Amino acid sequence: MNERYEPKSIETKWQDRWEQAGVYRANRRPQAPKKYILEMLPYPSGKMHMGHVRNYLLGDVYARFFQMQGFDVLHPMGWDSFGLPAENAAIKDGVHPAVRTAENIASFVKEIRSLGYSYDWTREISTSDPRYYRWNQWFFLKMLERGLVYRRFSKVNWCTGCMTVIANEQVKDGVCERCESQVLDKEMPEWAFRITRYSDALLEGLDTLTQWPDRITSMQRNWIGRSEGAEAEFALKGSDQKIRIFTTRIDTIFGCTYVVLAPDHKLVQRITTPDRRAEVQAFATRMAAMGKEDRTAEGATKEGAFTGAYAVNPFTGQDVPVWVANFVLADYGTGAVMSVPAHDQRDFEFARKYSLPLRPVIQPEGKDPLPQPLEAAFTEEGVLADSGAFSGKRSAEARREMAAWLEKEGKGKATITFRQRDWGFSRQRYWGTPIPIVYCEKCDPQRQGIPVPEDQLPVRLPEIDTQAVLTGKGEPPLAKVASFVNTTCPRCGGPARRETETMDTFVDSCWYFARYLSPDYDQAPVDPAQAKRWLPVDVYVGGPEHAVMHLLYFRFWTRVMKELGLSPVDEPVTRLVTQGIVNGPDGRKMSKRWGNVVAPASIVGRFGADTARVYVLFAGPPERDFDWSDEQVEGAHRFLKRVWVLAATHREVAGATHAGPYEGKALEIRKAAHKAVKRVTEAIDRLSYNTAIAGIMEFLNSLYAAEKLETPAERAAMAEAIRILSLILTPFAPHITEEIASEYGEQKLLAEAEWPTFDPALVVDDMLPYAVQVNGKLRAELKVPAASTEAEIRALAEADERVKAAMADKQLRKVVFVPKRLINFVVG
RNA sequence: GCACGAGUGGCGGAAUCGGUAUACGCAGCGGACUUAAAAUCCGCGGCCUCGCAAGAGGCGUCCGGGUUCAAGUCCCGGCUCGUGCACCA
Numbered sequence: 001m002n003e004r005y006e007p008k009s010i011e012t013k014w015q016d017r018w019e020q021a022g023v024y025r026a027n028r029r030p031q032a033p034k035k036y037i038l039e040m041l042p043y044p045s046g047k048m049h050m051g052h053v054r055n056y057l058l059g060d061v062y063a064r065f066f067q068m069q070g071f072d073v074l075h076p077m078g079w080d081s082f083g084l085p086a087e088n089a090a091i092k093d094g095v096h097p098a099v100r101t102a103e104n105i106a107s108f109v110k111e112i113r114s115l116g117y118s119y120d121w122t123r124e125i126s127t128s129d130p131r132y133y134r135w136n137q138w139f140f141l142k143m144l145e146r147g148l149v150y151r152r153f154s155k156v157n158w159c160t161g162c163m164t165v166i167a168n169e170q171v172k173d174g175v176c177e178r179c180e181s182q183v184l185d186k187e188m189p190e191w192a193f194r195i196t197r198y199s200d201a202l203l204e205g206l207d208t209l210t211q212w213p214d215r216i217t218s219m220q221r222n223w224i225g226r227s228e229g230a231e232a233e234f235a236l237k238g239s240d241q242k243i244r245i246f247t248t249r250i251d252t253i254f255g256c257t258y259v260v261l262a263p264d265h266k267l268v269q270r271i272t273t274p275d276r277r278a279e280v281q282a283f284a285t286r287m288a289a290m291g292k293e294d295r296t297a298e299g300a301t302k303e304g305a306f307t308g309a310y311a312v313n314p315f316t317g318q319d320v321p322v323w324v325a326n327f328v329l330a331d332y333g334t335g336a337v338m339s340v341p342a343h344d345q346r347d348f349e350f351a352r353k354y355s356l357p358l359r360p361v362i363q364p365e366g367k368d369p370l371p372q373p374l375e376a377a378f379t380e381e382g383v384l385a386d387s388g389a390f391s392g393k394r395s396a397e398a399r400r401e402m403a404a405w406l407e408k409e410g411k412g413k414a415t416i417t418f419r420q421r422d423w424g425f426s427r428q429r430y431w432g433t434p435i436p437i438v439y440c441e442k443c444d445p446q447r448q449g450i451p452v453p454e455d456q457l458p459v460r461l462p463e464i465d466t467q468a469v470l471t472g473k474g475e476p477p478l479a480k481v482a483s484f485v486n487t488t489c490p491r492c493g494g495p496a497r498r499e500t501e502t503m504d505t506f507v508d509s510c511w512y513f514a515r516y517l518s519p520d521y522d523q524a525p526v527d528p529a530q531a532k533r534w535l536p537v538d539v540y541v542g543g544p545e546h547a548v549m550h551l552l553y554f555r556f557w558t559r560v561m562k563e564l565g566l567s568p569v570d571e572p573v574t575r576l577v578t579q580g581i582v583n584g585p586d587g588r589k590m591s592k593r594w595g596n597v598v599a600p601a602s603i604v605g606r607f608g609a610d611t612a613r614v615y616v617l618f619a620g621p622p623e624r625d626f627d628w629s630d631e632q633v634e635g636a637h638r639f640l641k642r643v644w645v646l647a648a649t650h651r652e653v654a655g656a657t658h659a660g661p662y663e664g665k666a667l668e669i670r671k672a673a674h675k676a677v678k679r680v681t682e683a684i685d686r687l688s689y690n691t692a693i694a695g696i697m698e699f700l701n702s703l704y705a706a707e708k709l710e711t712p713a714e715r716a717a718m719a720e721a722i723r724i725l726s727l728i729l730t731p732f733a734p735h736i737t738e739e740i741a742s743e744y745g746e747q748k749l750l751a752e753a754e755w756p757t758f759d760p761a762l763v764v765d766d767m768l769p770y771a772v773q774v775n776g777k778l779r780a781e782l783k784v785p786a787a788s789t790e791a792e793i794r795a796l797a798e799a800d801e802r803v804k805a806a807m808a809d810k811q812l813r814k815v816v817f818v819p820k821r822l823i824n825f826v827v828g
Numbered sequence: 829g830c831a832c833g834a835g836u837g838g839c840g841g842a843a844u845c846g847g848u849a850u851a852c853g854c855a856g857c858g859g860a861c862u863u864a865a866a867a868u869c870c871g872c873g874g875c876c877u878c879g880c881a882a883g884a885g886g887c888g889u890c891c892g893g894g895u896u897c898a899a900g901u902c903c904c905g906g907c908u909c910g911u912g913c914a915c916c917a
Contacts, residue, residue, distance in 0.1 A: 172912095215911075218832045222913050229917080247917060260917090302915075327915040337917045345829095346915050419916060547912075618853070620841065624834090625910095631854050632840070639853085645868090682844080691842065694852035701852090704869085771848035776898045778848055802884085816897050821847050826897045 001651045001743045005644035007608025011735040015116055023751045024067070024118040026074035026534075035071040036534050037063040038513055038573075040542030040550070041127075043080045044104040048111040050582040050590065050628070051543070053600045054616050058579055058689075059541045060117045061617065064731040065684050067118065068755040074534055075118055076516040078125035079105055082133070083505045084162055084178065087431040091472040096464070097431040101128060111601060115609045116734055118751070123516045127508035132515065133433040134458030135525040136507050139557075140436060141451050142564055148194045151449055155331070156424055158186040163472060164428040165190055167504060168421050169223075169549045177549075185288075189447075190426040191435060191501070195556045199224050199418045201570075202555055211575035213623065216547045223548040225419025230403045231334060232412035234259055234311035236271060237319055243267060243311050246333030246417055249343065250406075251398040254387040255361035256338040257351065258321045259311050260304065262330035263287040271322065273308025280305045280324060287326055302327050302350045313338075314411040315388065315402070325350060333417050341377065342370075348377035361387050362395065423553065425504040430470055430477035432502030434459045440489035440496040449499065453490050459498070476500040509550050510557035513537055513572060526566050537573045541622075544578035551576070577687065580625035582616070587627045598628050610733035611637040617689040617732055639697060640736055643729065646703055647740045650718050653709065654744040658716035665706060666713035672702040673721040674762035680728045681755070689732070696729055719744075727756050771822035772797040774806040790817045797823050 018024060039059040042052060056077075063075035079101075086097035086104075105126065112119075125132055143149040156165040161181025165188070170177045195202075203224050206217045229248035236243060243259055261268055263284040272280045283305040304325030311322050327346055328337055341351035342360040351358060362382040363369050370378055381395035390398050406412030426435070436452035436459045444450050452459055462484040464470070469477045478484055478500035489496035511525060517534050518527035542550075554572055561567035583589055584596025591597065603612045615636035620626045662670055676699035683692035703725070709715050722744065726737040730750050741750050765786060770793055772780040780800040784793055794815065797803055803825070810827035817823050 213833090215832050219912055222831060225913085225916070227916070245917085249917080300915075325915095327917090329916065332916050339917090344917070346917075349915095417916080419913085544911080618840090624841090626840065629840070629854070635853055641868095686844070688842095688844085690840090691844095691852080694842075697852055769848080773848080773898075776847095776896095781848070814897060816847090818847055818898095822898090824847085824897055 001648045003645070003648055005641045005736070007610060007640075007735065010739045011114075011116065011609050014735045014738045015113060017738075017749065018116075018118070018751055019121070021749060021752075023749055024063075024073075024075060025120045025122060026072060026076075029070070029072040032070055032072045034074065034534055035063070035066040035539075036074045036537045037066070037539050038076070038516075038537045038541070040540070040546070041078045041080045041509065041512055042108070043083055043085070044101060044108045045085060046104045046107050048108060048600050050598060050600060050616070051579075052112075053115060053612065054582055055541055055543070055579055056112070056115070056117050057613055057616055058577060058622050058687075059539065061684065061689055061731040062539055062687070063118050064734065064751070065755070067751070068727070068730065068753060070754065073118075074123075074516065075120060076123040076125075077112070077117070077119045077121070078123075078512060078516065079108075079127065080505065080509055080512075081105065081126045081128040082432045082508055084164075084429065084431070087429055087470060088472070090431075090466055090470045094467045096466045097470075098128065101126075114604050115600070115612065118734075123519050125512060125515050125519050127505070127512065128431070130458045130460050131520075132512075133508070135511075135515070136433040136503060137436040137452070137457050137459060138454065138525065139507075139511070139560070140503070141454055141457075143193065143560060144451055146560075146563075148197065148560065149191060150194060151189060151191055152422075152424075153187070153189045154424075155185050155187055156190050158184045160184060162429070165424060165426055167423055167425065167506070167549075169423070169552070190424045193423040193425060193556070195423045195553070196418060196420055198556050198559055199226070199420050200416075201559060202552065205555065205559075205571055208571060209573075209576070212573075213544070213576060213578055216544060216551060216576060216578060219547040220552055223420060223552065227417045227419070229333075229415060229417060230399070230406060230412060231415050232314055232338070232406055234313060234320070234338070236322075237310040237312060239271070239309075241267060241271065243322065243336050244334045244412075245336045245338045246415070247338055249340070249395075249399075250402045251381075251384060251387075251390075251395045252340040252343045252361055253313065253315050253338060253402065254384070254390070255340040255342045255359040256313055256320060257341060257357045257359055258323055258339045260323045260325045260328050260337050260339050260350075261307075262328040262335045263324045263326065264330045265324070265328075265335045267336075268307065268324055271307055271309040276306060276308035280307055283324060300326065302346060302353060304350065304354070306354075314406065314409065321356075323354075331421065332419065342374060343377055343379055345377045345379060348374070359386070361385055365394070423504075423556075425507060426501040427504055428476040429502055430461070430464070432505055433507065434461060434478070435499040435501055435503060437499035438487055438489060438496040439499070440492060440494060442494055443489055443491045450489065450491060450496070456490070476502075478502070506550060506553050510554045511561060513540075513554070514561065514567065524566060525561075528566060531566060532568050535567055536569045536571060539575045539577060540573040541577045541579060543581075577622055579622050580620070583625060583627045585628045585630065590628075596628075603633065607633065607637045608640075608735070610640055610736050614640060614693060614733050618693045620690055622687060622689070639700070640733060642700055642704070643725065643733075644736060644740070646700065647722055647726075647743065650709070650722060651743065653715040653719040653722070656712065656715040656719040658713045660713075662713050662717060666711065666717040669703065669706055669714065669717040669721050671762050671765075672699055673717075673724045674758040675699075677724060677728060677756050677758040678763050681758075684731065692728075693732060696725070696732075699725065724756050726750060727753060768820055770797070772800060772803055773822055773824040774803060775826060775828075776824060777806075779803045779806050790819075790823075793817070793823055797825075 037059050039056050063073050067073045081101045086100045089100055090097050140149055157171050159166045159176040159181055161176055161179035171183050174183055176183055203226055206220055209217055227248055229246055230250040231244055231246050234243045304323045307322045309322040310319040313320055339347040341347040342358045343362055360370050363385045364382045384390050384393050384398050403414035437449040439447055440450055462481050464481055469480050485497050487496050487498050514526040517530035521527040558567055558572040559570055562570055586596050588594050615633045618636060676695055679695040680692045703721055709718055726741050730737045738750050767783045768786050770782040770784055771778055779802045782796055807827050813828050814826040
């Protein structure tokens with residue numbers, strides 16, 4: 001056996017052997033229980049970065065661990081290959097996105113393989129493959145039938161960088177989540193998924209996701225934004241129109257002194273009186289020009305205009321003026337609010353600015369009444385005052401009764417409002433799934449869209465003259481491709497035009513986890529029998545940045561799949577692991593801009609894949625960010641060298657056996673090995689890979705301490721220890737351990753070997769350390785035989801000089817004895 | 829503002845159920861090997877005070893309280909950092 005550890009000469013060899021033997025294919029143990037381990041599929045940019053490496057490692061260790069524990073493991077990989085970067089690159093250099101994507105996948109695969117991940121490559125999928133995206137179109141048609149897809153003409157988020165509409169979830173602080181360009185409001189038709197039909201279900205489902213990080217479930221809860229309240233109608237004076245308002249504080253309605261509409265509310269034009277028209281018009285135009293972000297930013301001054309109209313409070317019958325104001329949003333609730341300046345801070349500020357009246361109707365319970373005049377709104381709950389028949393009731397009770405009253409009078413009702421909006425998924429780009437719709441002027445003059453029949457799927461992306469079509473300007477690229485656009489109407493057979501928009505690529509990632517189960521199945525997106533076998537995903541690993549995008553969308557989709565008989569479960573993933581970021585050595589995000597990028601290939605080239613793996617996993621717990629450290633990489637490499645040298649040094653013990661008994665040094669070696677098995681198994685189980693590796697390091701250190709082996713028992717113990725070391729290190733550093741095992745005469749691949757079990761008798765010590773405390777302070781340490789009784793330990797402890805000194809001239813009040821841990825004398 | 833997460837040596841981190849705080853690694857220091865260096869191996873290692881030393885005592889997990897024989901861990905209040913949502917009625 002070579003004295004030196006040379007990863008280069010061994011790693012590719014074992015990668016090839018694993019692949020040839022097909023050891024990572026699923027369905028190899030159909031009788032065994034299953035584990036489905038998945039990492040978020042990557043967008044195939046040309047180069048892999050450390051974030052990818054870490055992401056896939058977190059899943060890989062688990063997959064390998066379960067594989068060795070005898071589970072039937074599914075661990076697939078594929079490509080989220082539609083999307084803007086390839087299209088933008090094409091606009092720049094004229095290379096067709098399909099060509100670019102194929103190149104990128106090829107180089108990404110090479111890198112991914114060099115790290116020795118345990119993927120079942122027979123299930124590889126690519127979302128830009130027509131065999132994949134035809135099922136996006138199939139889902140579209142099924143969802144259209146169910147009313148889950150619809151076409152709407154509305155205000156959309158237009159990203160000025162991506163030149164396309166994007167979803168609410170993709171807008172962050174008024175800019176595009178992907179390219180950070182400004183996002184503008186634009187009125188245009190679009191296709192949308194009625195995800196809001198599932199808002200309640202998605203919210204309730206969060207309670208069942210006990211193995212998801214709180215951070216993610218809480219973000220989703222926030223995003224869905226369920227809010228219980230009531231709607232109430234204010235009749236417009238001198239008109240049969242009504243203003244419907246939404247409020248969570250109907251108990252304050254007797255304090256309503258005016259009503260406010262969003263500047264773009266439909267009623268504004270109709271109700272504004274002629275004398276107010278010019279001002280209201282100017283205000284609305286100015287607000288429309290400002291853009292949503294500036295107009296609604298907190299801290300923006302509240303401003304508005306009086307419409308000249310008056311509305312009637314359904315409870316008091318009083319007239320109140322109707323205003324428009326910047327802080328009311330057209331697309332939340334009903335786009336109209338009742339203003340209660342005494343009990344809402346925004347209304348308070350607005351009323352002060354425009355000298356509108358205040359009317360306090362809630363008094364704090366059991367405290368002094370509110371001061372007159374108010375200096376700020378009193379927004380807490382309390383007891384109703386000056387509220388007709390409801391006076392004297394508490395807020396919560398009043399809300400119930402007032403909502404019931406509204407319903408009885410036909411003037412409103414209790415309702416629930418969600419912050420979440422439907423998911424607009426039309427994109428004005430080329431490199432995505434074509435929407436399977438045609439427009440026929442004869443059959444469909446309203447341009448509602450006629451679905452392409454299922455048997456005509458897929459609607460393929462056409463071949464194009466890349467430079468002529470992908471210009472990054474104007475209308476959707478597909479509109480320029482006459483051979484694509486011009487088609488026949490599926491209803492009348494006459495001339496028709498195809499929809500030229502494509503689907504958001506988040507559609508692709510909504511159900512890919514199901515496609516892996518039967519990637520070639522052609523009757524449906526997934527073979528229901530396979531879905532039953534493999535779903536849900538047991539462990540899903542990815543970045544937390546998808547909390548309210550992908551991770552919300554695919555939960556929605558899974559519910560739809562269940563209704564379509566394709567999924568046995570409501571929730572796609574049992575356990576979610578969100579990995580932290582790998583920053584550069586300077587603590588900043590790795591970026592070309594800072595010149596702090598560490599390329600995975602350079603680490604694999606210098607130290608080997610096993611070092612890269614051990615370093616990344618040892619650097620910290622999975623969820624936490626860490627800064628890259630070259631010194632720590634060398635530490636990881638040093639550890640593997642020590643493993644290698646130990647194995648090489650003791651090569652002659654290979655195959656050594658001993659019938660027993662084991663004692664002295666031989667027994668110590670065996671105990672260290674079995675304790676390591678216990679510790680590492682438990683650590684991997686709870687995903688604490690860094691402490692698992694620490695456990696292996698300690699075990700290795702103890703084997704170094706054993707030095708020269710003299711007896712047959714010692715040699716046999718070392719042979720066992722080195723085999724155990726190889727097995728428990730395999731999920732982390734699979735190449736070096738295969739090489740060591742083969743040098744030691746192992747016939748099978750370790751990748752298929754059984755995970756070791758420990759002998760319970762070997763993990764207990766005969767001597768136990770005890771802490772001796774006096775009043776909770778450590779005064780002495782004892783090593784006592786494990787079988788010692790409390791009385792024996794107490795006697796030993798009391799005999800200790802330091803303990804005696806600490807207890808001198810004090811009264812013993814109590815003795816606390818914790819088996820295997822400590823004895824505490826309480827004195828006073 | 830609301831929600832969630834985090835704060836432990838010089839650094840990354842460990843402490844699984846309230847039971848000896850700082851495992852393991854990095855950097856550092858000392859020793860062995862070497863003509864020398866690197867590499868490797870062995871050892872030391874929170875802070876303060878006293879002591880030549882062995883050792884002894886005190887303090888110590890962001891801060892302030894509390895519960896407990898015992899708190900990094902539980903409770904209350906606060907600070908700082910990070911993330912998400914945000915004039916959401």
